Amino acid sequence: MKRIEAVILDWAGTTVDFGSFAPTQIFIEAFKSVFDIEITLAQARIPMGLGKWQHIEALGKLPEVDAVWNAKFGRSMTREDIDKIYAAFMPLQIAKVVDFAAPIAGVTDTIAALRQQNIKIGSCSGYPRVVMEKLVPAAQALGYQPDYWVASDDLLAGGRPGPWMALQNVIALGIGSVSACVKVDDAVPGVEEGRNAGMWSVGLSISGNEFGKTWETYQSMSDEEIGSLKQQASEKLFAAGAHYVIDTLADLPSVIDCINERLVKGERP
Incomplete structure (x- = not known):
């Protein structure tokens, strides 16, 4: 060639x-609405580019997020937790993405x-x-x-x-x-x-x-x-x-x- x-x-x-604001802001909203966990925009950007379920999983493994999670729930994020955040994330993302087209x-x-x-x-x-x-x-x-x-x-x-x-x-x-x-x-x-x-x-x-x-x-x-x-x-x-x-x-x-x-x-x- x-x-x-x-x-x-x-x-x-x-x-x-x-x-790249359409996905990042929605991650922040989903974490807050489902588990009352606040993540920052800088944290939300770290795994950007991954599939969205995998993105949530990666956010949960960030040391600072994992520490907050353990302090609140006495454990690290589970697959069920990821599924719940993903379920909240998707409708928000579907509704918002057209505003960033x-x-x-x-x-x-x-x-x-x-x-x-x-x-x-x-x-x-x-x-x-x-x-x-x-x-x-x-x-x-x-x-x-x-x-x-x-x-x-x-x-x-x-x-x-x-x-x-x-x-x-x-x-x-x-x-x-x-x-x-x-x-x-x-x-x-x-x-x-x-x-x-x-x-x-x-x-x-x-x-x-x-x-x-x-x-x-x-x-x-x-x-x-x-x-x-x-x-x-x-x-x-x-x-x-x-x-x-x-x-x-x-x-x-x-x-x-x-x-x-x-x-x-x-x-x-």
Whole structure:
């Protein structure tokens, strides 16, 4: 393969929902409403990118959350506890996700530019199918529609950081080699997903979970504040195995050009 044939994009924080706020705030509300346990926004962001049941499980294993849980209940979180929080989380998430369906600035232009190069647009998400069935048409109405999407609970093998959702895109889109694919994500498990699938993996340092600011807040920040948070995000994404880290999806075409040059030289991810 001498050129990129497909990009596989995450959703929240990558193509829609600048700062990835739709899922994070709902985790906080679900923990509070079910067990009267308060978690912080920073804690809610730590496992971002995992499937939502697994995300709740990971939150319960955070030392500080586990300590609060033991202090309140005399035990650590159980599967039954996770199920109860998940049951509360899902209706809230389904109702809220459409409010965060607008494409991030530059996304629609980037998608159009990639399609002019005959690059197919795949996607996958940490959201389960019932959430994606609300998000996908809402995003389409606002100008973003990938060629294919897969949800975190669609595959028996599981979700991130495993390679399966990314590889399902390869199958569905008919791509001949994983080395002709670029996986783009704003969170660590999604970057690892791309690497585990044998693809070029690109992290986003500003638009998503690791930066963690709304578009309005970002616009009002100083260059120094932006630089500091961007560096922290970039370090985490590179540590997860990203081949490249860019600010937002608007910067992806230049990375595609670089990767195409490397493919011509015989390089692979």
